[in-house]
Amino acid sequence: MDYFIITIVTLAGLVFHAWLFIRFRRWADRDLALSLAGDDPQKRAWVLHRLSAAKDARVKRKDLQAWLESELARHNET
Numbered sequence: 001m002d003y004f005i006i007t008i009v010t011l012a013g014l015v016f017h018a019w020l021f022i023r024f025r026r027w028a029d030r031d032l033a034l035s036l037a038g039d040d041p042q043k044r045a046w047v048l049h050r051l052s053a054a055k056d057a058r059v060k061r062k063d064l065q066a067w068l069e070s071e072l073a074r075h076n077e078t
Helices: 002-037 041-056 061-077
Strands: none
Touching: 002 041, 002 061, 041 061
C-alpha cells in the first residue's frame, strides 16, 4: 500500500510540473507577442491572433520571434 501512495503522489507531482512548464511557455509566448505589438489594442488583438496561427503552423519556439516580427512588418506595410 505504501508503494501505491508513493507512486500516485510522484505521478501527480510530475503531471503538475509538466502542466506548469507548458503554462509558463504559453505565458512567455504571449508576453513576447504583446511586447512586439506595443500599446495599440487593435494591434495586440491582431498579434495574438497571429500567435495562434503560428501555433497552428507549428512554428518552432526559436523561430517564433522572427516569425512574429515578419508578420508585424507585413501588417505595418498595409
